[in-house]
Amino acid sequence: YVKLPGSMYRTEAGGSDITFYFHPDFTMTNEGAKLRLQLAGVTDGVGNVLDTAVTQLFTVVNETMAAQRLSSLALAGEQQQDGSVALHWQQYDLGAAQNYLVERSADGDYFETIGSVQPTEAEALEFLDTETFENRIFYRLRIQRTDGTEVYSRVAVIQDAGIALPLSVEVFPNPIENNQVQFTWDSKGSDQVVEVEIRSLIGALIHTETLDAHTRGNGQAIAVSDQLEAGVYLLVVRQGTQSQTIKFVK
Known part of the structure; x- marks a missing residue:
């Protein structure tokens, strides 16, 4: 669940009733989503805080008249074999939308803009996010009218x-023994070759070589003078756009 912005609703209390009012854009863009309502800190008529809390689950239904109703975005996405995410959605209020800003969040609270898509005559639009992630990731669209x-x-x-795991590298033992840098590397979702370098702390190149993707998970050894x-x-x-740097002691 993601917390609903305060700009999307307001409440009114009268007697024993609490009424919620939602912005029209909320029901139009969230139709079919689950809305969880939690109430706590409710007081009685003399101001005493009641111990009871209320939690209720609703399904959002857009009851706008069909002639006035804007099409649902139906934003969805799927993780691809390489770990990227393919997003797709239906156009919203065709003719009135000027730009679709794609926003991403790691925690569901703070979102950053990662790209934009211009409206076309097609009913559906797409966006590919090539950034890989672990556990879960959140997306939303900001439609500029x-x-x-x-x-x-x-x-x-x-x-x-x-499907995809970030590049990881481990050197063992460390400090190295017998003038050999022994290490393993692992990743998932990419068959790109791996470039390996040994450098000094100031960046001077000492050794370089290339490994095939099938060496992942297998012990590797580089002899140093x-x-x-x-x-x-x-x-x-390095593998593609990912890189890992490990310090080791000789």
Whole structure:
């Protein structure tokens, strides 16, 4: 669940009744979503806080007249084999939407804009996010209208299916023994080659080689010269846009 912004609703209390009013854009863009209502800190007629709390689950239904109703965005997405996320949605208020800003969040609270999609004559639009993630990730759309107003879509939550894992590297033993840098690397979702470098702390290149993707998970060893001075060095491993740097001691 994602907390609903305060701008999307207001409450009124009268006697024993509490009434909730929702912004029209909320029902239009969140139709079919589950709404969880939690009430706590309710007081009686003399101001005493009651111990009871209320939790109720609703399904959002847009009851706007069909002639006035805006089409639902139906924002959804799927994780691809390489770990990227393919988002797709229906166009919203065709003709009045000027731009679709795609926003992403790691926690469901703070969102950042990662791209934009211009409206077309097609009924559905798509966006590919190539950033990989672990556990789950949140997306929403911010629709900029031609009249200068904006509206947000419902939040789509994508669960990590274990398709892609970030690049990880481990050096063992560390300090190294017998002038050999022994390490393993692992990732999932990419068959790109792996570039390996040994550098000094100031960045001077000492050794470089390339490994095939099928070496993932298998122990690797790089022999270094016994003339190399004792000290701290860097093992740099890169695969595509990912990289890991591990310090080791000779």
